[in-house]
Amino acid sequence: MLRCAVLDDYQDVALGLADWSRVSARSYRDHFTGLDDLVTAVHDCEIIVAMRERTPFPADVFARLPNLRLLVTTGMRNASIDLAAARDNGVTVCGTGAGSTPTVELTWALILGLARHLLPEATALRTGGPWQQTVGADLHGRTLGLLGLGRIGSRVAAVGQAFGMDVVAWSRNLTKERAAECGARLAPDLDALLAASDVVSLHLVLSDRTRGLLGARELDLMKPTAHLINTSRAAIVDQDALAAALREGRIAGAGLDVYDVEPLPEGHEFRTLPNVLATPHLGYVTELNYGTYFREAVEDIDAFLDGTPIRQLT
Incomplete structure (x- = not known):
């Protein structure tokens, strides 16, 4: 045997x-x-x-x-x-x-968790902290920017529509027709999507073309009130640049399920930054x-x- x-x-x-x-x-x-x-x-x-x-x-x-x-x-x-x-x-x-459904669902768990500050509010409730300490961000009427509109991205788009969000999408090979089929608008380019979006969610395959796609310059294009969601691959985003943007409050927060090193090392900044909602690569679990x-x-x-x-x- x-x-x-x-x-x-x-x-x-x-x-x-x-x-x-x-x-x-x-x-x-x-x-x-x-x-x-x-x-x-x-x-x-x-x-x-x-x-x-x-x-x-x-x-x-x-x-x-x-x-x-x-x-x-x-x-x-x-x-x-x-x-x-x-x-x-x-x-x-x-x-x-x-x-692909589990990753779609976790993506929305992270989006909603960040928008409504679920982690700090739930922690305060359990530990006797303040009763209501944050004001949630609305999703209805806001812009959801999707990098990638494949099996996962297209289904994330459908949920965004259900929430009444304006869905825009971009990838290098995405066409206006494909975007429209998924209920999204094709962004003119990556920079335009980043500048317009209240939530940016990544759904791209990691390749030589997508590795490091979002660096310090791209993150600086995002609104200071925007959230970045990554349930795809960590290396699509420059991790040091992301940590700096979060630490300095240049974006409002990030929902992360993927990391350069997994399990995420003890003491890593993503474990402690208050504007990070981090999960241990649960997208497919x-x-x-x-x-x-x-x-x-x-x-x-x-x-x-x-x-x-x-x-x-x-």
């Missing part, structure tokens, strides 16, 4: 969400912060199931795991896996389905998504064992 390691099972739920009986499976709840620790823990395994991009698999990891034959990633895109190195080392890489991830991970394993791999990335 082949040995299978399930990584980054933070909630310790993976083995209970599918039938792993064809393999000898063990899960790891704690994140391996160093590659040496990862290799030591799973060197005997022929199969590894990775949760999204929590643990990277660069070329040197594949070289140090000679027993590895199958790597399954939850979702069908994982930028932290060196697919060429996997092929060179004879490792099959497969993926699973993933729903829901019952339905996890059920899909681990059920289909087992399907990938079964198909591989039967000699007919499915949902291959390599």
